[in-house]
Amino acid sequence: GAVVSQHPSWVICKSGTSVKIECRSLDFQATTMFWYRQFPKQSLMLMATSNEGSKATYEQGVEKDKFLINHASLTLSTLTVTSAHPEDSSFYICSARDVAGSSYEQYFGPGTRLTVT
């Protein structure tokens, strides 16, 4: 159990375009999902906390108008990278907490590798 999927697994887009990444909890409900970004050989940096039915909370330094987050249901959160630039190329990973599970365990998706040309 406790599977989180992401789609797409990888995407290449041109500079200036927008890309949407989906994060789904497949067998549990998640009122809270988190979005991270990871550059090669570096740590996971928390970008934002996504709460079902309300606005996302962004970490300091993360542009909310550039990284649009929508958490429309208990099993789906989306991250849209708007007007993407090459410096946005990274590995984007989501995680989810099971509303019925422990308070500390987060389940991570397999990640989406974004390349902006």
Add this chain to the structure above:
Amino acid sequence: GQSLEQPSEVTAVEGAIVQINCTYQTSGFYGLSWYQQHDGGAPTFLSYNALDGLEETGRFSSFLSRSDSYGYLLLQELQMKDSASYFCAVQNQGGKLIFGQGTELSVKP
């Protein structure tokens, strides 16, 4: 601010025991988690300590001392498949995880 420190890399041989230390400075603390990540993969949960002491799960154990803002992950009977990056992460209010920079473990035959 918040910061976590852990060694950048560790090398050990199969069958050995290795300890990965983590020290942290945070404005809020609910617990310390450990995650494993293989190249290009998703982080997978290993353990969580909210209280002082040792938690054991199979070959992996994790320790926490809240007074020292210190924890470690102990891996026993190392196997080649344990070669991966290991991250400590502080859990803050609301379940937010703040990750350390990661320790790359290389297990040699």
